Amino acid sequence: xxxxxxxxxxxxxxxxxxxxxxxxxxxxxxxxxxxxxxxxxxxxx
Numbered sequence: 001x002x003x004x005x006x007x008x009x010x011x012x013x014x015x016x017x018x019x020x021x022x023x024x025x026x027x028x029x030x031x032x033x034x035x036x037x038x039x040x041x042x043x044x045x
Contacts, residue, residue, distance in 0.1 A: 001045065008034045009041060018045060 003011045008024040020041060022028045030038075 003041075006037050006041065009037050020045070 003009070008022065010021045010023045012019040012021075022034065024031070024034050
């Protein structure tokens with residue numbers, strides 16, 4: 001699975017677990033782009 005298109009999320013695979021972290025600036029505020037990425041990631045992952 002290719003997660004390069006995500007700009008506000010970071011991904012790390014540890015064994016069989018995929019860790020998803022929000023990386024959207026110092027406050028991790030949810031803006032439109034982050035909301036869209038969160039909606040897509042659970043469908044695609």
